[in-house]
Amino acid sequence: MISIKKALVKDIEKIQRLNHEIMFQNKEFDPDIDIDFDLSDKGRKFFKEALENTDSCFYIAYDGGKMVGYGNDSKKEYLYRNKQYLEIENIGVIPEYKKKGVGTKLLRRLLNWAKEKGLERVYLNCYIKNNDALTFYKRFGFKEIDVSLEMDLYHKLEI
Numbered sequence: 001m002i003s004i005k006k007a008l009v010k011d012i013e014k015i016q017r018l019n020h021e022i023m024f025q026n027k028e029f030d031p032d033i034d035i036d037f038d039l040s041d042k043g044r045k046f047f048k049e050a051l052e053n054t055d056s057c058f059y060i061a062y063d064g065g066k067m068v069g070y071g072n073d074s075k076k077e078y079l080y081r082n083k084q085y086l087e088i089e090n091i092g093v094i095p096e097y098k099k100k101g102v103g104t105k106l107l108r109r110l111l112n113w114a115k116e117k118g119l120e121r122v123y124l125n126c127y128i129k130n131n132d133a134l135t136f137y138k139r140f141g142f143k144e145i146d147v148s149l150e151m152d153l154y155h156k157l158e159i
């Protein structure tokens with residue numbers, strides 16, 4: 001039985017390891033990723049800030065006492081747009097618990113939190129090659145709004 005609970009700062013090391021178990025596949029999507037970032041001091045600082053941010057929420061999915069996924073979000077300030085936005089920072093489930101509805105439970109909790117805060121729209125970004133996540137989000141009604149582009153600065157210009 002999966003339960004969703006608020007994440008606690010005291011669990012930060014477990015959360016760093018949970019993230020590591022979930023996000024290893026991102027190296028398929030981003031050739032420049034530092035795949036050990038989450039276990040480093042910089043990763044600890046990153047998660048500490050997310051856990052302590054009072055304008056955000058951070059939930060853990062448990063199967064009994066075992067952490068099997070997490071989701072976190074925060075309010076997003078757009079000075080040039082009209083509505084009040086939530087940004088989903090991340091949702092992830094460990095490989096053996098995928099496709100069992102855990103991600104859906106986490107997403108629902110994040111969206112309910114946003115509604116309680118009076119927010120109106122939800123933004124997130126996702127690697128363009130992460131088809132599982134894109135299918136997951138689109139099933140709930142998310143639609144593409146922007147595309148990020150990048151290149152190496154010393155790449156031979158194609159013009």
Ligand SMILES: CC(C)(COP(=O)(O)OP(=O)(O)OC[C@H]1O[C@@H](n2cnc3c(N)ncnc32)[C@H](O)[C@@H]1OP(=O)(O)O)[C@@H](O)C(=O)NCCC(=O)NCCS
Nearest residue numbers: 091092093098099100101102103104126132133135136139
């Ligand atoms: C994206 C992710 C969070 C989905 O979590 P999940 O618990 O597996 O998703 P659910 O079981 O709740 O799936 C809900 C629906 O999403 C879609 N979906 C989820 N995973 C899918 C996959 N691998 N392939 C195709 N559709 C998928 C399906 O429509 C599914 O409904 P169905 O099971 O009735 O077909 C999970 O794949 C994950 O942790 N990925 C790695 C981390 C990541 O990339 N996160 C997104 C960062 S932006």
